[in-house]
Amino acid sequence: MKRVLDWLYPALTIVDAGDGSRASRRGSGDAASDKTARLLANARQTTVGIAASYVYDCAILFGFSAAGFIDIEVPLVVSVLMAAIIGLVSLAHLTRWSLTRRDPTLFLPHQIFAALVCLGVVVAAPQIGFQPLSTLFVTSVFGFLAPNTRSLIASWCVIAIGAAAAVFYTGARLAIPTDTFEGRVLTCAIVVGLLARCMWVVLFVHRLRRRLAAKNESLREAMARIEALALTDDVTGLANRRAITELLSSHIGLSQRTGLPLSIALVDVDHFKRINDIHGHLTGDRALKFLSEQAVAAIRVQDRIGRFGGEEFLIVLSATTLDDAVHVMERLRSHIASCDWASIGLEGRVTVTVGVAHFASRESIEMLLRRADLALYRGKDAGRNCVMLAPPAA
Numbered sequence: 001m002k003r004v005l006d007w008l009y010p011a012l013t014i015v016d017a018g019d020g021s022r023a024s025r026r027g028s029g030d031a032a033s034d035k036t037a038r039l040l041a042n043a044r045q046t047t048v049g050i051a052a053s054y055v056y057d058c059a060i061l062f063g064f065s066a067a068g069f070i071d072i073e074v075p076l077v078v079s080v081l082m083a084a085i086i087g088l089v090s091l092a093h094l095t096r097w098s099l100t101r102r103d104p105t106l107f108l109p110h111q112i113f114a115a116l117v118c119l120g121v122v123v124a125a126p127q128i129g130f131q132p133l134s135t136l137f138v139t140s141v142f143g144f145l146a147p148n149t150r151s152l153i154a155s156w157c158v159i160a161i162g163a164a165a166a167v168f169y170t171g172a173r174l175a176i177p178t179d180t181f182e183g184r185v186l187t188c189a190i191v192v193g194l195l196a197r198c199m200w201v202v203l204f205v206h207r208l209r210r211r212l213a214a215k216n217e218s219l220r221e222a223m224a225r226i227e228a229l230a231l232t233d234d235v236t237g238l239a240n241r242r243a244i245t246e247l248l249s250s251h252i253g254l255s256q257r258t259g260l261p262l263s264i265a266l267v268d269v270d271h272f273k274r275i276n277d278i279h280g281h282l283t284g285d286r287a288l289k290f291l292s293e294q295a296v297a298a299i300r301v302q303d304r305i306g307r308f309g310g311e312e313f314l315i316v317l318s319a320t321t322l323d324d325a326v327h328v329m330e331r332l333r334s335h336i337a338s339c340d341w342a343s344i345g346l347e348g349r350v351t352v353t354v355g356v357a358h359f360a361s362r363e364s365i366e367m368l369l370r371r372a373d374l375a376l377y378r379g380k381d382a383g384r385n386c387v388m389l390a391p392p393a394a
């Protein structure tokens, strides 16, 4: 079934192959040449589909000739012309000459040539005029392959004006050949062929839309992943500095609007450099991750934590007074000091020093952070493994 669909939708099949399997097979192949190859393969396969459509039309013309409606010269000339245009287009793709044109698919010249052949048949054999006019209709439907609106309008104008001129020129001689059994069978074949090709186009567009929707979806997912990555610290999985600072900024706004208290804490691992030096950076990373998990478990769900720097974490304690913040941070500090760090390959215990600051209205975010930082460094100076209060805002 897939093979049948692939044959029915050649252009689309090639796009699939180009985007997926082939691209991955070639790995880091040159993107430009890949695009060119895809374009050529696409055009080649489309030409195959159009050639099949021409073969069908020529077969019907030979049928009309066999049934005595038209001279054999008509299908012969049409076959030669159709073979010539398919041959020329294929040659242009094979020699890559088509790539030197603005439209490598050669849509417009191909359309105009096909339309002129159809109009020629209308004029030469108006007694079967329904057939070339139907083919003209199919040709205009194939306009969906146009590379741009200008080509589409140009081809549509040629077809519309040409058809109108041919109808006026042939007048009453223009006919649907249904006066014999063979004529009716062939007319049925024309209608069936017409509907089949319209169906081909509809299914093609339908499949294209499905593919576009899938691509849009994966693009949306990729964008969401990129946005999440841009705000996430990859070692701990916590909010990164940018994200936690933005969050603090919005909490400051909320506190200013509602008057609710807001406290922050800067938590810094003591002698973290030693951990790295003794156990290596990987263990250091594991320690940061472990610590972040302990901290997340220790704070309330409405509080937020993010990695603020190397071994420093910022905790935003919303609707929290200074006393409560100190209490929560003291609990976190003693919990960290009593953790079983051997589970991640560390000997001895790990401690943290915490600087806590309470937001004073009209204080800037920089000032608030500076006060928490000051408290943190006072805690380090005081011997580490402690919670230190920030000096009051000026």
Ligand SMILES: Nc1nc2c(ncn2[C@@H]2O[C@H](COP(=O)(O)OP(=O)(O)OP(=O)(O)O)[C@@H](O)[C@H]2O)c(=O)[nH]1
Pocket (backbone or CB within 6 Å): 235, 268, 269, 270, 271, 272, 273, 274, 276, 280, 281, 282, 283, 284, 285, 288, 309, 310, 311, 380, 384
């Ligand atoms: N493993 C690991 N180490 C980091 C990361 N970011 C920063 N560091 C290290 O953290 C260490 C911080 O060292 P210092 O600023 O001297 O602080 P400290 O050793 O913790 O000493 P005190 O803060 O004074 O207790 C440095 O060695 C950094 O290389 C990280 O993502 N992973």
